[in-house]
Amino acid sequence: MGLSPGLFGQLDAIGDWGLLATDRTLTITGWNRWLAQRTGVAAEDAVGRRLFDLFPDLVSRGFERYFRQALVGQTAILSQRFHKYILPLPSPISGNDPERMQQSARIVPLVAGEHVAGTLTILEDVTERVFREADLQLRNRQQAALAYSARSALAGNDIADLCRKMVRQLAETIGADFAEALEVQPDGVWASLAGIGWSESSTTVFEASEATRTLAVLQSEPVVVRELHATPQFRSDAHLLTHGVTSGLIVRIPGRGAQAFGLLGVYTRLQRRFTPDEFQFAQALADIIGTAAERKLLEAELRVRAEELAEADRRKDEFLAMLAHELRNPLAPVRNAVQILQATRTDDPVVVRLTEMLSRQVRHMAHLVDDLLDVSRITRGKVDLQKEHVILTDVVSRAVEIARPLIETRRHDLNISLPPDPILIEADPTRLTQILGNLLNNAAKYTEDGGHIWVSAIRDHCDVVVSVRDSGIGLAPEMLSRVFDLFTQENRTIDRSQGGLGIGLTLVKRLVEMHAGTVRATSDGPGRGSEFVVRLPALPACQDVTTDAKPSEPPVASSRRLLIVDDNVDSAESMAELLTLVGHQVRTAHDGPAALREAQAHRPEFVLLDIGLPRMDGYEVARRMRDNPDLRSATLIAMTGYGQDEDRRKTHEAGFGYHLVKPLNLEEVSRILRAIPTRHGDV
Amino acid sequence: MTLSDSQKDAVTELVNIAFSRTAAALSELTGNRVELTVPEVSAHPIGDLLPALGKFVHGEVATVHQIFGGPVSGDAFLLLDIEGAARLVSLLAEAGAPTTQMGASAREVLGEVGNILLNACLGVFGDLLEVRFTFAVPRLHLDSLGSMLDSLLIGVDEIRHALLIGARFRVKASEVTGCMVLVLGVTSLDMFVAAIEDWAERATHS
Numbered sequence: 001m002g003l004s005p006g007l008f009g010q011l012d013a014i015g016d017w018g019l020l021a022t023d024r025t026l027t028i029t030g031w032n033r034w035l036a037q038r039t040g041v042a043a044e045d046a047v048g049r050r051l052f053d054l055f056p057d058l059v060s061r062g063f064e065r066y067f068r069q070a071l072v073g074q075t076a077i078l079s080q081r082f083h084k085y086i087l088p089l090p091s092p093i094s095g096n097d098p099e100r101m102q103q104s105a106r107i108v109p110l111v112a113g114e115h116v117a118g119t120l121t122i123l124e125d126v127t128e129r130v131f132r133e134a135d136l137q138l139r140n141r142q143q144a145a146l147a148y149s150a151r152s153a154l155a156g157n158d159i160a161d162l163c164r165k166m167v168r169q170l171a172e173t174i175g176a177d178f179a180e181a182l183e184v185q186p187d188g189v190w191a192s193l194a195g196i197g198w199s200e201s202s203t204t205v206f207e208a209s210e211a212t213r214t215l216a217v218l219q220s221e222p223v224v225v226r227e228l229h230a231t232p233q234f235r236s237d238a239h240l241l242t243h244g245v246t247s248g249l250i251v252r253i254p255g256r257g258a259q260a261f262g263l264l265g266v267y268t269r270l271q272r273r274f275t276p277d278e279f280q281f282a283q284a285l286a287d288i289i290g291t292a293a294e295r296k297l298l299e300a301e302l303r304v305r306a307e308e309l310a311e312a313d314r315r316k317d318e319f320l321a322m323l324a325h326e327l328r329n330p331l332a333p334v335r336n337a338v339q340i341l342q343a344t345r346t347d348d349p350v351v352v353r354l355t356e357m358l359s360r361q362v363r364h365m366a367h368l369v370d371d372l373l374d375v376s377r378i379t380r381g382k383v384d385l386q387k388e389h390v391i392l393t394d395v396v397s398r399a400v401e402i403a404r405p406l407i408e409t410r411r412h413d414l415n416i417s418l419p420p421d422p423i424l425i426e427a428d429p430t431r432l433t434q435i436l437g438n439l440l441n442n443a444a445k446y447t448e449d450g451g452h453i454w455v456s457a458i459r460d461h462c463d464v465v466v467s468v469r470d471s472g473i474g475l476a477p478e479m480l481s482r483v484f485d486l487f488t489q490e491n492r493t494i495d496r497s498q499g500g501l502g503i504g505l506t507l508v509k510r511l512v513e514m515h516a517g518t519v520r521a522t523s524d525g526p527g528r529g530s531e532f533v534v535r536l537p538a539l540p541a542c543q544d545v546t547t548d549a550k551p552s553e554p555p556v557a558s559s560r561r562l563l564i565v566d567d568n569v570d571s572a573e574s575m576a577e578l579l580t581l582v583g584h585q586v587r588t589a590h591d592g593p594a595a596l597r598e599a600q601a602h603r604p605e606f607v608l609l610d611i612g613l614p615r616m617d618g619y620e621v622a623r624r625m626r627d628n629p630d631l632r633s634a635t636l637i638a639m640t641g642y643g644q645d646e647d648r649r650k651t652h653e654a655g656f657g658y659h660l661v662k663p664l665n666l667e668e669v670s671r672i673l674r675a676i677p678t679r680h681g682d683v
Numbered sequence: 684m685t686l687s688d689s690q691k692d693a694v695t696e697l698v699n700i701a702f703s704r705t706a707a708a709l710s711e712l713t714g715n716r717v718e719l720t721v722p723e724v725s726a727h728p729i730g731d732l733l734p735a736l737g738k739f740v741h742g743e744v745a746t747v748h749q750i751f752g753g754p755v756s757g758d759a760f761l762l763l764d765i766e767g768a769a770r771l772v773s774l775l776a777e778a779g780a781p782t783t784q785m786g787a788s789a790r791e792v793l794g795e796v797g798n799i800l801l802n803a804c805l806g807v808f809g810d811l812l813e814v815r816f817t818f819a820v821p822r823l824h825l826d827s828l829g830s831m832l833d834s835l836l837i838g839v840d841e842i843r844h845a846l847l848i849g850a851r852f853r854v855k856a857s858e859v860t861g862c863m864v865l866v867l868g869v870t871s872l873d874m875f876v877a878a879i880e881d882w883a884e885r886a887t888h889s
Contacts, residue, residue: 073816075802082792106820126788
């Protein structure tokens with residue numbers, strides 16, 4: 001036989017496999033216990049029979065050639081993947097598909113001397129391995145599908161587009177004929193978001209009563225339909241019946257709170273079981289859809305909230321601008337009145353004292369209004385910096401002068417440390433002075449009487465670093481990050497006589513940032529002082545230390561003929577009185593037509609013209625004066641609460657020579673009057 | 684030793700016959716059209732084989748190794764690098780996304796493919812030499828190329844030469860390239876080359 005019984009027995013003993021030996025005529029000569037148990041054919045019934053008589057389908061399935069191949073000396077290797085099985089034996093795993101044992105085999109020649117005496121077939125049961133590999137492959141596919149789905153969800157795709165991808169993944173991975181994603185609408189109607197496998201004429205909108213499968217979302221566990229016709233709940237679902245669905249798996253897509261967003265379903269025509277892995281996979285996809293849908297909702301809600309907040313912010317900024325502008329109007333005549341009182345000679349100490357008090361309070365109120373107007377304009381991007389080369393020490397000196405009255409009143413000790421070599425900065429000198437002045441004022445305000453203030457500046461590579469430090473009330477740690485916020489103030493109980501709106505530091509921060517710098521606050525805690533450090537870009541040290549030269553003061557003006565036009569009678573009259581005091585001839589008018597009449601009658605050299613006049617505004621008055629040969633030569637000075645480039649352009653186009661922002665300053669007006677020489681014929 | 688151009692052509696033609704049979708068998712097994720071609724043929728002393736193999740395989744290799752005996756004896760190998768082997772298995776057995784993890788099923792498939800190919804080639808050569816080979820059971824190894832070559836030299840006294848035959852599989856518009864290697868002793872190789880020359884002579888004059 002080519003294989004002795006002893007050797008056959010040893011081979012049988014060392015492995016769990018089927019052993020089938022034949023002679024050259026392919027008559028069975030060896031049949032081990034493994035084969036006997038699985039075929040139900042005992043060895044004594046198999047040995048002596050022709051192989052192809054016992055297993056005729058070996059011939060019909062084309063396996064005869066492998067045995068013939070072995071008979072000429074060549075081994076045949078038969079893999080399960082190509083052949084599935086060699087002998088038709090029942091699967092060792094009951095209740096599974098396929099129902100046959102999966103096998104791999106080798107058919108080797110049995111050699112006796114130089115001749116092939118027969119064949120030996122070694123048969124292995126690889127059913128479990130095949131199931132494990134299929135299971136692993138399925139898990140890999142599911143994982144890949146989940147990863148792909150999660151990426152799609154995170155990419156912020158449209159929900160319907162996401163569902164289309166999901167149902168495809170679901171159907172392909174599970175191997176189903178149909179899949180769908182349905183969404184429940186607020187009115188209880190169900191709409192199809194995506195589907196695969198359904199006929200093109202399928203309904204896409206369902207009432208719950210028509211689509212009984214939608215009842216599955218009432219359950220938290222997946223609903224498995226093994227046989228549609230035997231399941232009362234689903235056998236009236238016309239959509240499933242029409243398409244010949246027999247089995248299905250339906251999971252709920254979670255919505256907000258206890259609500260369901262919809263359902264995800266996968267169905268087959270043939271009856272089948274769904275594995276726990278497949279439940280989990282479908283539910284995972286449903287959860288991804290639910291999360292993506294919730295994210296879309298939240299994004300939409302956030303957008304609405306952001307728009308509402310932006311609108312509220314805009315309204316706040318506009319209100320502040322309007323408030324500051326309106327507060328300026330009554331300030332103008334009050335300031336004028338104070339200046340008149342100051343200019344009026346008196347020996348009454350009470351009058352002198354009260355005049356000084358009025359002056360201080362008006363100045364303070366003007367500062368508050370200016371700050372309020374400033375912050376609203378900066379917030380709305382309506383402030384332009386007038387940058388030039390400035391020497392830092394000059395700015396520090398001006399800032400110190402601004403804060404000196406408060407510093408001296410509070411008896412603080414002020415130490416200034418500046419580098420000997422001048423540091424040049426490209427900055428708006430007025431605004432930079434405002435920054436440092438605000439910081440010094442704050443230091444003075446928030447330090448107990450007799451405290452210390454230190455101002456220092458150094459060059460640090462390409463920057464200049466200015467520090468204002470005090471021995472004052474300090475800042476709590478939680479305030480450090482908020483101290484620059486608008487309307488935020490330290491809540492500690494101190495002498496609040498200086499008061500304030502909590503705007504100064506906000507202005508400082510915004511102005512510093514407009515100069516491409518930074519400002520930060522540090523403090524060791526309440527009662528331990530504070531330090532504010534401003535860092536700004538500095539110009540290279542080799543830059544020439546020259547700044548824009550100031551023009552020399554013009555000679556003292558003679559008496560000029562003026563016309564003041566303002567519908568605010570107090571403002572007009574008080575300004576007129578002030579200018580009369582300094583020697584000018586002044587007339588007033590309170591509307592456009594009156595202004596034109598006065599101008600025609602008295603031919604003023606200068607017209608201070610309010611823009612915001614009723615009926616005929618200042619622009620129109622200006623244009624009519626320019627059109628009038630008798631009035632054309634008058635210098636027009638616009639008085640307005642608005643000082644932006646756009647506003648100045650408009651006044652210039654209307655024929656104004658100057659644009660002053662209310663409240664007017666006597667010095668400003670006097671400077672203009674001095675700048676324009678008297679013309680022949682104007683006397 | 685080197686092969687002359689005519690010898691190379693003769694070997695190529697013979698191997699093509701074997702590869703056609705292999706391709707036909709694989710096509711029938713898989714239900715997909717499989718093509719198998721010979722891109723290159725060369726001969727090398729065994730010590731010079733490593734750089735020559737570098738044209739076809741790299742790094743870790745899957746090797747189907749069959750020892751054959753008879754009047755002419757030696758070792759026959761089908762070599763594919765791991766990535767190529769996994770891809771070939773995936774293409775032939777529709778095993779889904781190919782991975783470089785060669786599971787048991789994938790190894791079986793590769794063993795069967797190698798067995799079909801080596802049997803076909805050795806069968807053609809046996810017909811050529813008019814000898815009957817004896818074949819050992821082919822074995823699959825996953826190893827580094829260097830380790831595989833080292834194993835050829837262990838316990839061998841005579842000088843051995845290798846006939847290197849490229850093998851390009853084409854399935855579903857994808858290509859996988861490997862190579863077949865016949866390792867023979869000097870005597871066997873001389874017999875083989877002489878038989879090739881005779882066959883080529885006969886083929887030319889017929």
